[in-house]
Amino acid sequence: MAAEEDASKKKLFAASDVAGHSSRKDCWVVIHGKVYDVTRFLEDHPGGEDVLLHASVSGDATEAFEDVGHSTSAISMMNGYLIGSIKDYVPPSASKDETIGSNDMPPDFRRIPGKKGPPAPNTFLDFLLPLFMLGLAFAAWYYLTFIAKS
Numbered sequence: 001m002a003a004e005e006d007a008s009k010k011k012l013f014a015a016s017d018v019a020g021h022s023s024r025k026d027c028w029v030v031i032h033g034k035v036y037d038v039t040r041f042l043e044d045h046p047g048g049e050d051v052l053l054h055a056s057v058s059g060d061a062t063e064a065f066e067d068v069g070h071s072t073s074a075i076s077m078m079n080g081y082l083i084g085s086i087k088d089y090v091p092p093s094a095s096k097d098e099t100i101g102s103n104d105m106p107p108d109f110r111r112i113p114g115k116k117g118p119p120a121p122n123t124f125l126d127f128l129l130p131l132f133m134l135g136l137a138f139a140a141w142y143y144l145t146f147i148a149k150s
């Protein structure tokens with residue numbers, strides 16, 4: 001793929017190389033092990049420049065980027081800002097112990113920071129309540145159609 005070839009031609013950085021680039025005049029972010037120079041994108045970013053600066057300071061913007069659920073057009077824009085990749089990149093989820101997914105799973109299936117495990121399904125509200133309402137509606141219809149008339 002052309003994009004991947006381009007990426008491999010770009011520079012390899014150590015995590016410490018990226019750390020010094022977190023200001024409005026020089027802002028790099030790391031997403032999925034790739035380094036993006038978003039300095040000229042700060043003002044145009046639909047999510048605002050502060051989130052990009054904050055993500056840049058945090059060292060790894062992967063989770064923040066994924067949590068937003070960027071569109072495919074946003075993802076294709078990223079290539080224009082790519083300057084290289086991180087040497088021996090370890091995805092943020094790989095460094096945590098209680099992880100149920102890996103980085104190539106959709107964000108919805110990954111662990112929510114601060115919560116243990118996947119969110120428990122709310123069986124009553126999600127399933128039983130609509131069923132109960134349906135039963136109630138049927139009972140009302142049955143009563144009005146067959147019992148109240150006679």
Ligand code: HEM
Pocket residue numbers: 029036038045046047048051052055061064065068069070071072073074075077078081
């Ligand atoms: C090169 C990197 C990035 C590019 C090209 C980019 C591009 C975009 C684009 C085009 C949108 C508009 C909505 C969409 O199309 O999805 C957007 C929204 C947004 N982005 Fe980014 N973004 C980048 C990195 C980040 C990072 C690291 C964060 C960190 C939190 C972030 C946070 C947001 C937020 C909060 C929104 C607003 C979402 C909304 O209002 O619904 N972005 N971004």
